[in-house]
Amino acid sequence: xxxxxxxxxxxxxxxxxxxxxxxxxxxxxxxxxxxxxxxxxxxxxxxxxxxxxxxxxxxxxxxxxxxxxxxxxxxxxxxxxxxxxxxxxxxxxxxxxxxxxxxxxxxxxxxxxxxxxxxxxxxxxxxxxxxxxxxxxxxxxxxxxxxxxxxxxxxxxxxxxxxxxxxxxxxxxxxxxxxxxxxxxxxxxxxxxxxxxxxxxxxxxxxxxxxxxxxxxxxxxxxxxxxxxxxxxxxxxxxxxxxxxxxxxxxxxxxxxxxxxxxxxxxxxxxxxxxxxxxxxxxxxxxxxxxxxxxxxxxxxxxxxxxxxxxxxxxxxxxxxxxxxxxxxxxxxxxxxxxxxxxxxxxxxxxxxxxxxxxxxxxxxxxxxxxxxxxxxxxxxxxxxxxxxxxxxxxxxxxxxxxxxxxxxxxxxxxxxxxxxxxxxxxxxxxxxxxxxxxxxxxxxxxxxxxxxxx
Numbered sequence: 001x002x003x004x005x006x007x008x009x010x011x012x013x014x015x016x017x018x019x020x021x022x023x024x025x026x027x028x029x030x031x032x033x034x035x036x037x038x039x040x041x042x043x044x045x046x047x048x049x050x051x052x053x054x055x056x057x058x059x060x061x062x063x064x065x066x067x068x069x070x071x072x073x074x075x076x077x078x079x080x081x082x083x084x085x086x087x088x089x090x091x092x093x094x095x096x097x098x099x100x101x102x103x104x105x106x107x108x109x110x111x112x113x114x115x116x117x118x119x120x121x122x123x124x125x126x127x128x129x130x131x132x133x134x135x136x137x138x139x140x141x142x143x144x145x146x147x148x149x150x151x152x153x154x155x156x157x158x159x160x161x162x163x164x165x166x167x168x169x170x171x172x173x174x175x176x177x178x179x180x181x182x183x184x185x186x187x188x189x190x191x192x193x194x195x196x197x198x199x200x201x202x203x204x205x206x207x208x209x210x211x212x213x214x215x216x217x218x219x220x221x222x223x224x225x226x227x228x229x230x231x232x233x234x235x236x237x238x239x240x241x242x243x244x245x246x247x248x249x250x251x252x253x254x255x256x257x258x259x260x261x262x263x264x265x266x267x268x269x270x271x272x273x274x275x276x277x278x279x280x281x282x283x284x285x286x287x288x289x290x291x292x293x294x295x296x297x298x299x300x301x302x303x304x305x306x307x308x309x310x311x312x313x314x315x316x317x318x319x320x321x322x323x324x325x326x327x328x329x330x331x332x333x334x335x336x337x338x339x340x341x342x343x344x345x346x347x348x349x350x351x352x353x354x355x356x357x358x359x360x361x362x363x364x365x366x367x368x369x370x371x372x373x374x375x376x377x378x379x380x381x382x383x384x385x386x387x388x389x390x391x392x393x394x395x396x397x398x399x400x401x402x403x404x405x406x407x408x409x410x411x412x413x414x415x416x417x418x419x420x421x422x423x424x425x426x427x428x429x430x431x432x433x434x435x436x437x438x439x440x441x442x443x444x445x446x447x448x449x450x451x452x453x454x455x
Contacts, residue, residue: 009244016260017197017241020149021189023264024142024176029134030442032141036268037442040141045438046105046275046414047098047115048079048454052434053349053421054100055080059210063093063217076124077455080425084455087124091174091224095120095217099166100210101349102331103279103421107144107272108380108405110151110165111282114273116216117170118143121224122177126447131181133444139177141270143223146193147173148269150241152259154252159204163251167202167215172241174223175230182231194236195226197247207281208321208329275414277403278347280330283315283379284337285401290384291341293396299386301343301365309334309371310383316371323363327352335366338384348420380404426454 030037054060055078064078067089076090079097084090098104098116105115122139125131147169151158159165175196179189199222202215230236241247248255278288287309291299294307311334321333330336330352339362340351356362377383380401386394400406409417415435422431430453437450444450 009249010255011244013242013255014257014261015239015242016257017193017239018186018190019261019264020146020176020241021193022186024146024180025184025186025189027142027265029138031265032268036141036271037137039270039273040137041439041441042275042411042414043105043115043144043270043273044119044137044140044441045418045435047119048434048438049418049421050101050104051079051094051098051120052425052454053080053103054097055425057097057100059100059213060093060097062210063096063214067093076127077451079454081455087128088221088224090124091121091220092217094124095220096213099213099216101279101352101421102281103276103349103417105273105275106282107148107151107269108274108282109272110148110155111159112148112151112169113166113216114144114147114170114173114270115140116166117174117219117223118147118177120217120220121174122181123447123451125178125181125224127451129181130446130448133441133447133450135181136447137442139180141268142180143173143177144270144273145268146176148272149260149264150248152269153256154248154254157254158252161252162204163200164202164204164206164212164215167219168200168251170216170219171196171199171201171222171226172247174220175226176223178224178227179230182227184227184231188230190238191234191236192227192230194238194240195229195234196223197240198236199226200247200251207318208324208332210328272405274403274405275409277409277413277417278337279349279352280337280347281319281332283312284319284334285403286380286382286398287311287315287334287384288337288341288347289401290382290396290398291338292345293398294384294386294394295342295345297394299342299388299394301339301361303388303390304342304365304368304386305389306387307338307342307369308385308387309338309369310374310377311371312377312379312381313373313375314379316373320371322366324357326354327357330357333366334371335369336362338369339365
C-alpha cells in the first residue's frame, strides 16, 4: 500500500477528485448488497432520532434565532420542530442537532460521524425536490462513502493536527450526496467536490462547546451549496482533492490514495458504521461499559474507594476533563462517564444534564477515578480495577465495547434509542410512525411523507 508520510507534496497523485465524481454520478441505484442497504436505513434512523432528540436544546434554539434574522424562505423542516427555513439553513440546524448529544453514528476507522453532514444536507434537498426514498438512500450511501474514503486517506495525521474530521470531510460527503440527488453528471460532480474541498469545517479545540456540533451542520450547508453552485455552472479545480495544494495535501502529511480507489464500488464504508449506546465521545465507551459491568458485580459509588483505569493515550487526550462544568464538557470526561456508568448503569443524554454533571454524588464518584495511560492497550479497550472499602478488588477488561462492530447495537436497540429520544419531543404515535417510515424509506415515493412526521 502506497502511504506517503513525508511533508513533500505528491506531484503525481491519481485524479481522485474525478474518480470519485464519476463513481457518484454513474454508480447504479442500489448497486450494493442487502447488508449495505440495511445499514443505510439503520444509519438514517439513528441520525434522525439524534436530530429529533436534541431539537429543543439551547444550542438549536440559538442557531435558529440567528438563522431567522436572515428571514429564510420556508423550504424545509427542522427535525422535531414546527419552524421551517431554507434548505441551506435546514441542513445547518439539523446537522447541529444530530451531533449535539454526541449520540450519532461513528465510522470507527476514522472517528468520522458521517450521517450528520450527509443526511442533514440530502434530506433538506430531497424535501424541496420531492425526491423518492430510493434516491435519498442512494445519495446517503454514496455520500458517506466519499466522506469516509477521503477520511481513510488522511487519518490519523489530519486528526492529530487538530482538525475535526467529521466537519472537514463532511462537506465533501455532503456535496457528493447532493450532487447525486440533483442528478449531476461527472463533470459537474467534479466541480461540486472541488468547491466543497475549499470549505473544510472544524477544529478539535471546540470540543465540549456548542461549536463542535456546528461542524457537521456547517459541513452539511457547505456541501449542499457546493452542489447547487456546480449545477449552475460554478467552477473549481478538477484536482481540488489531490493536487499538491489541494485539500488532502494541505490538511494532512499522510495521503494514501489507495484508500480512495481500492474496491471503489465494491466495498462500502457505511458497512463499518457503528452506533453509540452512550451519549459521549466514542473513546469513553469501553470505560463506561466496564463500569456498567462492575455495577452488575456489586460495585457501587458508596462501596468504591478507587477505580483505576488503564487506557490508550487518545482517551485522555480527547476526554481527560477531570472537572467538567456542564453537560457538553461532561461528554469529554472519561471520569464523568465512569461515574454515570457506576451510579446509573447507563450514560444516555439524561446523564449529561448540567445538573447531573454537577450533582454532589456524581462529582465525588468521578474523583475516585484514576486513569493511567498505557499504549499497549488498544484505543477501543480498557482495563478497570475497582478497589472496595472491604479491601476486595474487582477487575474488568473490555476489548470491544457494546456498540462496536464486534458487539453491535441490534435493530431493536436502535429503535429503543430512537424512541427514548423522540417520544418526549414528538409523542409516541408520531415516533412509531416515523420508525416504520425510516425502515421502509427506500420504498417511499416521496420523502415528504416522512418529513411530515418528523416535525
